[in-house]
Amino acid sequence: MQQLLKLSYGAAFNEDSDARGLTWSDLEGAEGALRDADRWLRSPDNRGTEGFGWLDLPEADLSSVIEAGQWLASHDALIQVGIGGSALGNLMVTQALLHPAHNELTRGERGSPRFYVVDNADPQGAKSVWSLVDPARTALIVVSKSGSTAETMANFLWLWEGMKKELGESEALKRLLVITDPEKGLLRAFVRAKACRSLPLPSSVGGRYSVLSPVGLAASSALGIDVMALQEGAREMDRHLASSSSLEENPAWIMAGLHWLHFTKGRNMAVLMPYADGLASFTEWFAQLWGESLGKKGKGSTPVRALGAIDQHSQVQLYTGGPDDKLFTIMRVTELTETLVIPAVSDPELESLAYLGGHEMGAMLHAEARATAATLASLGRPVLWLEIPRLDARRLGGLIHFYQVVTALTGRLFAINPFDQPGVEQGKRFTYGLMGRQGFEEDGKQSLEAFARIEARRVSC
């Protein structure tokens, strides 16, 4: 079995530090809490219950997903309508494993459909995507567990209307795939009424933990991504973590424990900074997983998305010169997807760049990653180094599962429920109220009052 990941954490501690420092024995002191959290996570009583369903995804049968993928692959373009967990996972997987300008390639170069995600309620999204596709050769994928997500359903209603107008309802239905709860909700009722294609998003799987369910895998499969390998990586990771019963052999315990302890020491941000373009969207996916799972009861560290080496020219000044309020994870892909040798410098005016000539550009990126980690460590800032051998489907699957386990364990240490999101309800009710939805009149009134307070002081130019 080839390696999935390596975590180096010697500089997560600062033995000589003041009250804000952390020692190995502090982490050892958390081992009991970590063991308890792990036991809770893997308890047979919780298995398959609300929120815990993602733990079973590595063992799920993928035949219906792969079948749907084969059908989807026969189209010229796929439009996936979904938001949050119904979009970020797909953006993450496709950015990691497809050509960076997939949609600009020819069909022959791509070997699979173009892929568009319509997530936001800015009309620009749906409109621009619609202008780029031929409805007759397009499949529409709509993803919402409840079927009532406002942005998703608004975009779906508009795109669906367009499909029906162009093709007639019965032809349009042949190009539709609905991914929703297997039993409940509007979209499931719609599937039953229309007898159209659908895949289940198990009700026990929360949106932000759903990338290895049909939500993330159906389109990925159509795009030529090896979804079996994604799942296999997650399965290997799960088996490894489940069988690692001591702190020193369990990278998820170490990661969760350190994030918890540093938060209690006043480091209220978790910076994730991969050095690989293909992992840029991974940090967006991580930000939802981390922020929405942990931000409860006044607790929760804020996920900060970064990308090396770009953010050396944007955020590293703050990381080194600013307050000691962050725990850093620098991520590296040992063998990058592409290689490129920097040519030797021949022009005398550029002679001082001679040190670059003949180097692999990836070696420079690696030197930069190490230099950033070393700089942070030498300043006494806590830093973790996370390395994966390659950015392939198997390692990505492992990494996804790893971060899901780390997040759930950290939530348990925070004594919050990492699988709910009660804090988004108020905003939804205010929105309904402002849009005049029946039954939300009181919310509308309250939101107007709160907004009036915002506008009580104004200046313009």
Add this chain to the structure above:
Amino acid sequence: MQQLLKLSYGAAFNEDSDARGLTWSDLEGAEGALRDADRWLRSPDNRGTEGFGWLDLPEADLSSVIEAGQWLASHDALIQVGIGGSALGNLMVTQALLHPAHNELTRGERGSPRFYVVDNADPQGAKSVWSLVDPARTALIVVSKSGSTAETMANFLWLWEGMKKELGESEALKRLLVITDPEKGLLRAFVRAKACRSLPLPSSVGGRYSVLSPVGLAASSALGIDVMALQEGAREMDRHLASSSSLEENPAWIMAGLHWLHFTKGRNMAVLMPYADGLASFTEWFAQLWGESLGKKGKGSTPVRALGAIDQHSQVQLYTGGPDDKLFTIMRVTELTETLVIPAVSDPELESLAYLGGHEMGAMLHAEARATAATLASLGRPVLWLEIPRLDARRLGGLIHFYQVVTALTGRLFAINPFDQPGVEQGKRFTYGLMGRQGFEEDGKQSLEAFARIEARRVSC
């Protein structure tokens, strides 16, 4: 003169709060410091000196930029090589003002060249862009003030070698535009030796304040963006701010004062959350401007990039349920670029979505923005509401200049220099050392020692 922006800040205060609350009189107490900061910023002694040059950009002569733009526009594709301030401003302006899938449109639909930015040292970037262009019909723009930025020069050397191989040096030179210091540095020497096209980046203008210089404007002009209007918006904004000598009429003073005061109250993050797809990259540009300008001497609030409504499904749980450690700015575009009416619901299964039918989707987005701001305000979290009438070149120019002034003033309140970036030097030296560059042997040794400490504890799976 039409409005540039409106700032509502009544909920930036919490009069009933504990020691972490803030009152209007706290802000009034900062008026003197703000007036001093403004005087420093606009002092004739500082005008045109190191770091202050961006204040003169709104009055600069654009004829050479527009001329370069006309020449660039005759190509099929533009590749801009630059990183940080030599890339983020271009990504911001083009995302705000061009079609979201500009490069996927036909030449007729676009009416201008395709546009690619190669910034990172991940070989995937340069390689994938190179595979998409025809060198004979491509212009290469290289941007580096010093000419020694490692990532930029490595990408340039590789792409330049490719151009020369394909076309021969003299034809390749006809397709090259260098944007660099008017006097100093490697690239200026290269321009002199090769007698190729160039535009100046004044040495007094820092990278992160350079979007309204040729760095941001040359390619923008070629892409059909009204660079005169961008500049005009900045000029109008500057005149307004320069002539607003009291707290209540100066939105930049209010913004800077509030960010400073909330930082002193323990809110170490500044969240910028626009509700418009076209402003997603604006938050990336802001993050560099804010983070790199303010993160010094142990001070500096961390910029947190968000996008409404997407991050309601990712970050709002944390914003509402997590710690009170953020100052929020919710941004809205009154009149969105596109409009779209959500169709009435006809299927009985979807009846509970009837409240959406017939609404402008933009009105829903607006309701969501107000609901998020109202929710934060009703929880006592400090929130600012920033509104621009439209996302056009003039308003964008005004917004850019506004944020530059706010950042500089905030830096002065923090008693740091908002125009330098001393903290990135160590990482550069470590990188040079790790790459074996002559003269950096000691740095190489130190970085290896620091890295050894990181790797002193490891776990893998």
